[in-house]
Amino acid sequence: MTDELDLLREADPVSADTGPWRDRPLDARAELLLRRLPSRDQGRRTVRRAVWSLEAVAAATILALALTVSGTGSSPAVAAPRPLVAHASRADVPLAQILRRARAAAEDSSERSRRGSHLRTWSLSMESGKDAVTLPQESLSRWNADGSGSLLEVAVDPRHPDRPVIADGTPPRAVHDGKVLRDEKYPAGINGANESYFEDPPAGAPELRAYLAVWSPGADRDPAELISAIESFLAVWTPGPRQRADIVTLLSRIEGLRPAGKVIDRLGREGQAFRFTPASAGMRKLIVLDPDDGSVLDVEETVTRDDPEYRLKAGDVMSYKAWVS
Structure with a gap:
Protein backbone atom coordinates (compact mmCIF):
# COMPACT_ATOMS: atom_id res chain seq x y z
CA MET A 1 0.00 0.00 0.00
CA THR A 2 2.84 2.38 0.82
CA ASP A 3 4.26 2.04 -2.70
CA GLU A 4 0.93 2.92 -4.29
CA LEU A 5 0.48 5.95 -2.04
CA ASP A 6 3.98 7.16 -2.86
CA LEU A 7 3.22 6.92 -6.57
CA LEU A 8 -0.02 8.84 -6.16
CA ARG A 9 1.63 11.57 -4.13
CA GLU A 10 4.41 11.90 -6.70
CA ALA A 11 1.96 12.18 -9.60
CA ASP A 12 -0.23 14.59 -7.60
CA PRO A 13 -3.19 14.28 -10.02
CA VAL A 14 -5.37 16.38 -7.71
CA SER A 15 -3.37 18.91 -5.74
CA ALA A 16 -4.60 20.62 -2.58
CA ASP A 17 -5.83 23.67 -4.51
CA THR A 18 -7.48 21.87 -7.42
CA GLY A 19 -10.96 22.41 -6.11
CA PRO A 20 -13.82 20.34 -4.72
CA TRP A 21 -12.76 17.15 -6.47
CA ARG A 22 -15.17 15.07 -4.45
CA ASP A 23 -18.06 16.80 -6.26
CA ARG A 24 -16.81 16.58 -9.84
CA PRO A 25 -14.95 14.24 -12.23
CA LEU A 26 -11.20 14.46 -12.62
CA ASP A 27 -10.01 16.43 -15.60
CA ALA A 28 -8.21 14.74 -18.50
CA ARG A 29 -4.75 15.68 -17.22
CA ALA A 30 -5.44 14.06 -13.84
CA GLU A 31 -6.80 10.92 -15.49
CA LEU A 32 -3.76 10.62 -17.76
CA LEU A 33 -1.40 10.91 -14.78
CA LEU A 34 -3.29 8.18 -12.97
CA ARG A 35 -3.26 5.93 -16.03
CA ARG A 36 0.52 6.26 -16.26
CA LEU A 37 1.15 5.18 -12.68
CA PRO A 38 1.38 1.41 -13.39
CA SER A 39 4.02 1.92 -16.10
CA ARG A 40 6.19 3.94 -13.72
CA ASP A 41 6.54 0.93 -11.45
CA GLN A 42 8.48 -1.54 -13.63
CA GLY A 43 8.14 -4.43 -11.18
CA ARG A 44 4.38 -4.25 -11.08
CA ARG A 45 2.07 -5.98 -13.51
CA THR A 46 0.07 -3.82 -15.87
CA VAL A 47 -3.29 -3.07 -14.35
CA ARG A 48 -6.40 -1.25 -15.32
CA ARG A 49 -6.22 2.44 -14.63
CA ALA A 50 -7.00 3.30 -11.05
CA VAL A 51 -9.66 5.92 -11.48
CA TRP A 52 -12.34 6.52 -14.06
CA SER A 53 -14.06 9.87 -14.12
CA LEU A 54 -17.83 9.90 -13.88
CA GLU A 55 -17.90 10.86 -17.54
CA ALA A 56 -15.81 7.86 -18.53
CA VAL A 57 -18.01 5.49 -16.54
CA ALA A 58 -21.06 6.86 -18.31
CA ALA A 59 -19.21 6.52 -21.61
CA ALA A 60 -18.54 2.85 -20.93
CA THR A 61 -22.25 2.38 -20.41
CA ILE A 62 -22.87 4.03 -23.75
CA LEU A 63 -20.47 1.61 -25.43
CA ALA A 64 -22.45 -1.31 -24.05
CA LEU A 65 -25.57 0.20 -25.62
CA ALA A 66 -23.92 0.76 -28.99
CA LEU A 67 -25.76 -2.01 -30.80
CA THR A 68 -29.13 -0.73 -29.65
CA VAL A 69 -28.37 2.71 -31.07
CA SER A 70 -27.89 1.55 -34.62
CA GLY A 71 -30.22 -1.42 -34.50
CA THR A 72 -29.63 -5.08 -33.79
CA GLY A 73 -28.47 -5.87 -37.30
CA SER A 74 -25.65 -3.37 -37.61
CA SER A 75 -22.29 -2.80 -35.98
CA PRO A 76 -21.42 0.42 -34.21
CA ALA A 77 -18.65 2.66 -35.48
CA VAL A 78 -15.78 2.44 -33.02
CA ALA A 79 -13.20 4.78 -34.49
CA ALA A 80 -12.06 7.63 -32.28
CA PRO A 81 -12.90 11.05 -33.71
CA ARG A 114 -30.23 30.86 -18.91
CA ARG A 115 -29.82 27.91 -16.59
CA GLY A 116 -29.24 24.77 -18.59
CA SER A 117 -27.17 23.67 -21.56
CA HIS A 118 -27.36 21.62 -24.74
CA LEU A 119 -24.09 19.99 -25.66
CA ARG A 120 -22.38 17.03 -27.33
CA THR A 121 -19.54 15.32 -25.45
CA TRP A 122 -17.08 12.51 -26.08
CA SER A 123 -14.16 11.12 -24.09
CA LEU A 124 -11.69 8.31 -24.68
CA SER A 125 -12.04 5.32 -22.37
CA MET A 126 -9.18 2.85 -22.26
CA GLU A 127 -7.63 -0.16 -20.61
CA SER A 128 -3.91 -0.76 -20.63
CA GLY A 129 -2.78 -2.37 -23.87
CA LYS A 130 -6.23 -2.35 -25.46
CA ASP A 131 -8.07 -0.14 -27.90
CA ALA A 132 -11.43 1.10 -26.65
CA VAL A 133 -13.49 4.09 -27.64
CA THR A 134 -16.96 5.23 -26.76
CA LEU A 135 -19.92 6.74 -28.48
CA PRO A 136 -20.63 10.46 -28.36
CA GLN A 137 -23.29 11.63 -25.95
CA GLU A 138 -25.71 14.53 -26.21
CA SER A 139 -27.35 16.12 -23.21
CA LEU A 140 -29.99 18.78 -22.68
CA SER A 141 -30.58 20.29 -19.25
CA ARG A 142 -33.01 23.01 -18.28
CA TRP A 143 -33.20 24.56 -14.82
CA ASN A 144 -35.66 26.93 -13.21
CA ALA A 145 -35.06 29.73 -10.71
CA ASP A 146 -36.19 27.51 -7.82
CA GLY A 147 -33.65 24.79 -8.71
CA SER A 148 -36.12 22.42 -10.32
CA GLY A 149 -35.36 21.17 -13.78
CA SER A 150 -34.81 18.30 -16.19
CA LEU A 151 -31.93 16.37 -17.71
CA LEU A 152 -32.04 14.32 -20.91
CA GLU A 153 -28.98 12.29 -22.01
CA VAL A 154 -28.75 10.38 -25.29
CA ALA A 155 -26.13 8.08 -26.81
CA VAL A 156 -25.55 9.31 -30.36
CA ASP A 157 -25.24 7.18 -33.48
CA PRO A 158 -21.58 7.72 -34.48
CA ARG A 159 -22.47 7.48 -38.18
CA HIS A 160 -24.00 10.95 -37.89
CA PRO A 161 -21.71 12.75 -35.45
CA ASP A 162 -22.44 16.25 -36.73
CA ARG A 163 -26.23 16.10 -36.40
CA PRO A 164 -27.91 17.04 -33.10
CA VAL A 165 -30.34 14.35 -31.99
CA ILE A 166 -32.33 16.17 -29.30
CA ALA A 167 -34.92 18.65 -30.54
CA ASP A 168 -35.15 21.39 -27.91
CA GLY A 169 -38.48 22.99 -27.09
CA THR A 170 -41.42 22.42 -24.81
CA PRO A 171 -41.31 18.93 -23.20
CA PRO A 172 -41.68 16.21 -24.22
CA ARG A 173 -38.64 16.77 -26.42
CA ALA A 174 -38.11 14.61 -29.48
CA VAL A 175 -35.06 12.36 -29.78
CA HIS A 176 -33.87 11.32 -33.23
CA ASP A 177 -31.32 8.65 -34.11
CA GLY A 178 -30.12 7.99 -30.56
CA LYS A 179 -30.59 5.86 -27.45
CA VAL A 180 -32.02 7.61 -24.38
CA LEU A 181 -29.82 6.95 -21.35
CA ARG A 182 -31.41 9.27 -18.81
CA ASP A 183 -34.59 11.29 -18.70
CA GLU A 184 -34.80 12.86 -15.26
CA LYS A 185 -37.00 15.46 -13.62
CA TYR A 186 -35.76 17.25 -10.50
CA PRO A 187 -37.79 19.02 -7.79
CA ALA A 188 -37.01 22.46 -6.46
CA GLY A 189 -33.71 22.77 -4.60
CA ILE A 190 -29.96 22.73 -5.25
CA ASN A 191 -29.06 19.29 -3.96
CA GLY A 192 -29.94 17.32 -7.07
CA ALA A 193 -28.00 17.19 -10.31
CA ASN A 194 -27.54 20.97 -10.41
CA GLU A 195 -25.24 21.42 -7.42
CA SER A 196 -22.67 23.76 -8.96
CA TYR A 197 -23.06 27.32 -10.21
CA PHE A 198 -26.60 27.55 -8.84
CA GLU A 199 -26.26 31.29 -8.23
CA ASP A 200 -26.78 33.71 -11.12
Whole structure:
Protein backbone atom coordinates (compact mmCIF):
# COMPACT_ATOMS: atom_id res chain seq x y z
CA MET A 1 0.00 0.00 0.00
CA THR A 2 2.84 2.38 0.82
CA ASP A 3 4.26 2.04 -2.70
CA GLU A 4 0.93 2.92 -4.29
CA LEU A 5 0.48 5.95 -2.04
CA ASP A 6 3.98 7.16 -2.86
CA LEU A 7 3.22 6.92 -6.57
CA LEU A 8 -0.02 8.84 -6.16
CA ARG A 9 1.63 11.57 -4.13
CA GLU A 10 4.41 11.90 -6.70
CA ALA A 11 1.96 12.18 -9.60
CA ASP A 12 -0.23 14.59 -7.60
CA PRO A 13 -3.19 14.28 -10.02
CA VAL A 14 -5.37 16.38 -7.71
CA SER A 15 -3.37 18.91 -5.74
CA ALA A 16 -4.60 20.62 -2.58
CA ASP A 17 -5.83 23.67 -4.51
CA THR A 18 -7.48 21.87 -7.42
CA GLY A 19 -10.96 22.41 -6.11
CA PRO A 20 -13.82 20.34 -4.72
CA TRP A 21 -12.76 17.15 -6.47
CA ARG A 22 -15.17 15.07 -4.45
CA ASP A 23 -18.06 16.80 -6.26
CA ARG A 24 -16.81 16.58 -9.84
CA PRO A 25 -14.95 14.24 -12.23
CA LEU A 26 -11.20 14.46 -12.62
CA ASP A 27 -10.01 16.43 -15.60
CA ALA A 28 -8.21 14.74 -18.50
CA ARG A 29 -4.75 15.68 -17.22
CA ALA A 30 -5.44 14.06 -13.84
CA GLU A 31 -6.80 10.92 -15.49
CA LEU A 32 -3.76 10.62 -17.76
CA LEU A 33 -1.40 10.91 -14.78
CA LEU A 34 -3.29 8.18 -12.97
CA ARG A 35 -3.26 5.93 -16.03
CA ARG A 36 0.52 6.26 -16.26
CA LEU A 37 1.15 5.18 -12.68
CA PRO A 38 1.38 1.41 -13.39
CA SER A 39 4.02 1.92 -16.10
CA ARG A 40 6.19 3.94 -13.72
CA ASP A 41 6.54 0.93 -11.45
CA GLN A 42 8.48 -1.54 -13.63
CA GLY A 43 8.14 -4.43 -11.18
CA ARG A 44 4.38 -4.25 -11.08
CA ARG A 45 2.07 -5.98 -13.51
CA THR A 46 0.07 -3.82 -15.87
CA VAL A 47 -3.29 -3.07 -14.35
CA ARG A 48 -6.40 -1.25 -15.32
CA ARG A 49 -6.22 2.44 -14.63
CA ALA A 50 -7.00 3.30 -11.05
CA VAL A 51 -9.66 5.92 -11.48
CA TRP A 52 -12.34 6.52 -14.06
CA SER A 53 -14.06 9.87 -14.12
CA LEU A 54 -17.83 9.90 -13.88
CA GLU A 55 -17.90 10.86 -17.54
CA ALA A 56 -15.81 7.86 -18.53
CA VAL A 57 -18.01 5.49 -16.54
CA ALA A 58 -21.06 6.86 -18.31
CA ALA A 59 -19.21 6.52 -21.61
CA ALA A 60 -18.54 2.85 -20.93
CA THR A 61 -22.25 2.38 -20.41
CA ILE A 62 -22.87 4.03 -23.75
CA LEU A 63 -20.47 1.61 -25.43
CA ALA A 64 -22.45 -1.31 -24.05
CA LEU A 65 -25.57 0.20 -25.62
CA ALA A 66 -23.92 0.76 -28.99
CA LEU A 67 -25.76 -2.01 -30.80
CA THR A 68 -29.13 -0.73 -29.65
CA VAL A 69 -28.37 2.71 -31.07
CA SER A 70 -27.89 1.55 -34.62
CA GLY A 71 -30.22 -1.42 -34.50
CA THR A 72 -29.63 -5.08 -33.79
CA GLY A 73 -28.47 -5.87 -37.30
CA SER A 74 -25.65 -3.37 -37.61
CA SER A 75 -22.29 -2.80 -35.98
CA PRO A 76 -21.42 0.42 -34.21
CA ALA A 77 -18.65 2.66 -35.48
CA VAL A 78 -15.78 2.44 -33.02
CA ALA A 79 -13.20 4.78 -34.49
CA ALA A 80 -12.06 7.63 -32.28
CA PRO A 81 -12.90 11.05 -33.71
CA ARG A 82 -10.26 12.86 -35.67
CA PRO A 83 -8.96 16.12 -34.24
CA LEU A 84 -10.38 19.33 -35.62
CA VAL A 85 -8.17 20.85 -38.30
CA ALA A 86 -7.68 24.60 -38.22
CA HIS A 87 -6.49 26.53 -41.27
CA ALA A 88 -4.75 29.85 -40.69
CA SER A 89 -5.23 32.57 -43.30
CA ARG A 90 -5.40 36.33 -43.67
CA ALA A 91 -9.16 36.09 -43.26
CA ASP A 92 -8.83 34.92 -39.66
CA VAL A 93 -10.69 36.99 -37.08
CA PRO A 94 -8.36 38.05 -34.23
CA LEU A 95 -9.46 37.44 -30.67
CA ALA A 96 -9.45 41.19 -30.03
CA GLN A 97 -11.99 41.70 -32.82
CA ILE A 98 -14.17 38.84 -31.54
CA LEU A 99 -14.08 40.54 -28.14
CA ARG A 100 -15.19 43.87 -29.64
CA ARG A 101 -18.08 42.14 -31.40
CA ALA A 102 -19.09 40.30 -28.24
CA ARG A 103 -19.08 43.52 -26.23
CA ALA A 104 -21.12 45.31 -28.90
CA ALA A 105 -23.67 42.49 -28.86
CA ALA A 106 -23.88 42.75 -25.07
CA GLU A 107 -24.59 46.48 -25.23
CA ASP A 108 -27.45 46.00 -27.69
CA SER A 109 -29.18 43.13 -25.87
CA SER A 110 -31.07 42.68 -22.63
CA GLU A 111 -31.04 38.87 -22.93
CA ARG A 112 -29.94 37.15 -19.72
CA SER A 113 -28.05 33.95 -19.12
CA ARG A 114 -30.23 30.86 -18.91
CA ARG A 115 -29.82 27.91 -16.59
CA GLY A 116 -29.24 24.77 -18.59
CA SER A 117 -27.17 23.67 -21.56
CA HIS A 118 -27.36 21.62 -24.74
CA LEU A 119 -24.09 19.99 -25.66
CA ARG A 120 -22.38 17.03 -27.33
CA THR A 121 -19.54 15.32 -25.45
CA TRP A 122 -17.08 12.51 -26.08
CA SER A 123 -14.16 11.12 -24.09
CA LEU A 124 -11.69 8.31 -24.68
CA SER A 125 -12.04 5.32 -22.37
CA MET A 126 -9.18 2.85 -22.26
CA GLU A 127 -7.63 -0.16 -20.61
CA SER A 128 -3.91 -0.76 -20.63
CA GLY A 129 -2.78 -2.37 -23.87
CA LYS A 130 -6.23 -2.35 -25.46
CA ASP A 131 -8.07 -0.14 -27.90
CA ALA A 132 -11.43 1.10 -26.65
CA VAL A 133 -13.49 4.09 -27.64
CA THR A 134 -16.96 5.23 -26.76
CA LEU A 135 -19.92 6.74 -28.48
CA PRO A 136 -20.63 10.46 -28.36
CA GLN A 137 -23.29 11.63 -25.95
CA GLU A 138 -25.71 14.53 -26.21
CA SER A 139 -27.35 16.12 -23.21
CA LEU A 140 -29.99 18.78 -22.68
CA SER A 141 -30.58 20.29 -19.25
CA ARG A 142 -33.01 23.01 -18.28
CA TRP A 143 -33.20 24.56 -14.82
CA ASN A 144 -35.66 26.93 -13.21
CA ALA A 145 -35.06 29.73 -10.71
CA ASP A 146 -36.19 27.51 -7.82
CA GLY A 147 -33.65 24.79 -8.71
CA SER A 148 -36.12 22.42 -10.32
CA GLY A 149 -35.36 21.17 -13.78
CA SER A 150 -34.81 18.30 -16.19
CA LEU A 151 -31.93 16.37 -17.71
CA LEU A 152 -32.04 14.32 -20.91
CA GLU A 153 -28.98 12.29 -22.01
CA VAL A 154 -28.75 10.38 -25.29
CA ALA A 155 -26.13 8.08 -26.81
CA VAL A 156 -25.55 9.31 -30.36
CA ASP A 157 -25.24 7.18 -33.48
CA PRO A 158 -21.58 7.72 -34.48
CA ARG A 159 -22.47 7.48 -38.18
CA HIS A 160 -24.00 10.95 -37.89
CA PRO A 161 -21.71 12.75 -35.45
CA ASP A 162 -22.44 16.25 -36.73
CA ARG A 163 -26.23 16.10 -36.40
CA PRO A 164 -27.91 17.04 -33.10
CA VAL A 165 -30.34 14.35 -31.99
CA ILE A 166 -32.33 16.17 -29.30
CA ALA A 167 -34.92 18.65 -30.54
CA ASP A 168 -35.15 21.39 -27.91
CA GLY A 169 -38.48 22.99 -27.09
CA THR A 170 -41.42 22.42 -24.81
CA PRO A 171 -41.31 18.93 -23.20
CA PRO A 172 -41.68 16.21 -24.22
CA ARG A 173 -38.64 16.77 -26.42
CA ALA A 174 -38.11 14.61 -29.48
CA VAL A 175 -35.06 12.36 -29.78
CA HIS A 176 -33.87 11.32 -33.23
CA ASP A 177 -31.32 8.65 -34.11
CA GLY A 178 -30.12 7.99 -30.56
CA LYS A 179 -30.59 5.86 -27.45
CA VAL A 180 -32.02 7.61 -24.38
CA LEU A 181 -29.82 6.95 -21.35
CA ARG A 182 -31.41 9.27 -18.81
CA ASP A 183 -34.59 11.29 -18.70
CA GLU A 184 -34.80 12.86 -15.26
CA LYS A 185 -37.00 15.46 -13.62
CA TYR A 186 -35.76 17.25 -10.50
CA PRO A 187 -37.79 19.02 -7.79
CA ALA A 188 -37.01 22.46 -6.46
CA GLY A 189 -33.71 22.77 -4.60
CA ILE A 190 -29.96 22.73 -5.25
CA ASN A 191 -29.06 19.29 -3.96
CA GLY A 192 -29.94 17.32 -7.07
CA ALA A 193 -28.00 17.19 -10.31
CA ASN A 194 -27.54 20.97 -10.41
CA GLU A 195 -25.24 21.42 -7.42
CA SER A 196 -22.67 23.76 -8.96
CA TYR A 197 -23.06 27.32 -10.21
CA PHE A 198 -26.60 27.55 -8.84
CA GLU A 199 -26.26 31.29 -8.23
CA ASP A 200 -26.78 33.71 -11.12
CA PRO A 201 -23.45 34.64 -12.74
CA PRO A 202 -22.30 38.22 -12.11
CA ALA A 203 -21.60 40.91 -14.69
CA GLY A 204 -18.00 41.87 -15.38
CA ALA A 205 -14.98 39.72 -16.24
CA PRO A 206 -13.20 40.03 -12.84
CA GLU A 207 -16.44 39.22 -11.04
CA LEU A 208 -17.09 36.22 -13.28
CA ARG A 209 -13.58 34.89 -12.67
CA ALA A 210 -14.08 35.18 -8.91
CA TYR A 211 -17.45 33.43 -9.29
CA LEU A 212 -15.82 30.56 -11.21
CA ALA A 213 -13.08 30.27 -8.60
CA VAL A 214 -15.68 29.60 -5.90
CA TRP A 215 -16.50 26.31 -7.62
CA SER A 216 -13.07 25.70 -9.18
CA PRO A 217 -10.36 26.98 -6.83
CA GLY A 218 -7.36 27.90 -8.94
CA ALA A 219 -9.42 29.45 -11.72
CA ASP A 220 -8.46 32.88 -10.42
CA ARG A 221 -4.74 32.26 -10.98
CA ASP A 222 -4.20 29.21 -13.23
CA PRO A 223 -5.12 29.54 -16.94
CA ALA A 224 -5.69 25.79 -17.35
CA GLU A 225 -8.01 25.78 -14.34
CA LEU A 226 -9.80 28.82 -15.71
CA ILE A 227 -10.50 27.10 -19.03
CA SER A 228 -11.75 23.98 -17.23
CA ALA A 229 -13.95 26.14 -15.02
CA ILE A 230 -15.44 27.85 -18.08
CA GLU A 231 -16.24 24.43 -19.54
CA SER A 232 -17.92 23.37 -16.30
CA PHE A 233 -19.87 26.62 -16.13
CA LEU A 234 -21.09 26.18 -19.70
CA ALA A 235 -22.37 22.71 -18.80
CA VAL A 236 -24.79 24.39 -16.37
CA TRP A 237 -25.50 27.75 -18.01
CA THR A 238 -26.21 29.03 -21.50
CA PRO A 239 -24.65 32.48 -21.22
CA GLY A 240 -26.37 35.63 -22.41
CA PRO A 241 -24.49 38.30 -24.40
CA ARG A 242 -23.02 39.92 -21.28
CA GLN A 243 -21.54 36.70 -19.94
CA ARG A 244 -20.34 35.71 -23.42
CA ALA A 245 -18.40 38.96 -23.60
CA ASP A 246 -17.01 38.37 -20.12
CA ILE A 247 -15.86 34.86 -21.07
CA VAL A 248 -14.09 36.15 -24.19
CA THR A 249 -12.50 38.86 -22.05
CA LEU A 250 -11.13 36.21 -19.67
CA LEU A 251 -9.84 34.13 -22.59
CA SER A 252 -8.18 37.17 -24.15
CA ARG A 253 -6.15 37.67 -20.97
CA ILE A 254 -4.71 34.14 -20.97
CA GLU A 255 -1.03 34.22 -21.80
CA GLY A 256 -0.21 31.44 -24.21
CA LEU A 257 -3.60 31.29 -25.93
CA ARG A 258 -2.59 31.35 -29.62
CA PRO A 259 -4.67 31.75 -32.79
CA ALA A 260 -4.95 28.52 -34.78
CA GLY A 261 -7.14 29.55 -37.72
CA LYS A 262 -10.62 28.86 -39.01
CA VAL A 263 -12.17 25.47 -38.39
CA ILE A 264 -15.36 23.57 -39.15
CA ASP A 265 -16.46 22.37 -35.75
CA ARG A 266 -18.04 19.10 -34.61
CA LEU A 267 -21.51 20.28 -35.59
CA GLY A 268 -20.57 21.69 -38.99
CA ARG A 269 -20.26 25.33 -37.95
CA GLU A 270 -17.46 27.66 -38.97
CA GLY A 271 -15.53 29.01 -36.02
CA GLN A 272 -12.28 30.64 -35.05
CA ALA A 273 -9.92 28.36 -33.15
CA PHE A 274 -7.34 29.14 -30.47
CA ARG A 275 -4.79 26.76 -28.94
CA PHE A 276 -3.58 26.56 -25.37
CA THR A 277 -0.86 24.19 -24.18
CA PRO A 278 -0.35 24.10 -20.41
CA ALA A 279 3.22 23.61 -19.27
CA SER A 280 4.10 19.95 -18.59
CA ALA A 281 0.48 18.82 -18.79
CA GLY A 282 0.82 16.52 -21.80
CA MET A 283 -2.41 18.00 -23.14
CA ARG A 284 -3.43 20.72 -25.56
CA LYS A 285 -6.76 22.53 -25.69
CA LEU A 286 -8.38 23.83 -28.84
CA ILE A 287 -11.07 26.42 -28.11
CA VAL A 288 -13.44 27.28 -30.96
CA LEU A 289 -15.37 30.56 -30.80
CA ASP A 290 -18.16 31.96 -32.91
CA PRO A 291 -16.39 34.92 -34.56
CA ASP A 292 -19.59 36.99 -34.61
CA ASP A 293 -20.67 36.96 -30.96
CA GLY A 294 -17.93 35.13 -29.04
CA SER A 295 -19.96 32.04 -28.14
CA VAL A 296 -17.86 29.02 -27.18
CA LEU A 297 -18.67 26.39 -29.80
CA ASP A 298 -16.19 23.65 -28.94
CA VAL A 299 -13.39 22.73 -26.57
CA GLU A 300 -11.22 19.82 -27.73
CA GLU A 301 -8.43 18.18 -25.76
CA THR A 302 -5.61 16.29 -27.47
CA VAL A 303 -2.46 14.61 -26.18
CA THR A 304 0.91 16.14 -27.04
CA ARG A 305 3.10 13.04 -26.76
CA ASP A 306 2.91 9.33 -27.53
CA ASP A 307 1.89 6.87 -24.85
CA PRO A 308 2.51 3.34 -26.23
CA GLU A 309 1.01 1.57 -23.22
CA TYR A 310 -2.38 3.10 -23.93
CA ARG A 311 -1.83 3.24 -27.69
CA LEU A 312 -1.98 7.00 -27.74
CA LYS A 313 -0.18 9.05 -30.34
CA ALA A 314 0.55 12.74 -30.17
CA GLY A 315 -2.45 14.58 -31.57
CA ASP A 316 -5.03 11.95 -30.57
CA VAL A 317 -8.29 13.33 -29.22
CA MET A 318 -8.85 12.65 -25.53
CA SER A 319 -12.16 14.46 -25.21
CA TYR A 320 -14.32 17.14 -26.71
CA LYS A 321 -17.36 19.25 -25.91
CA ALA A 322 -19.50 20.91 -28.57
CA TRP A 323 -22.29 23.22 -27.48
CA VAL A 324 -25.38 22.83 -29.61
CA SER A 325 -26.92 26.08 -28.37
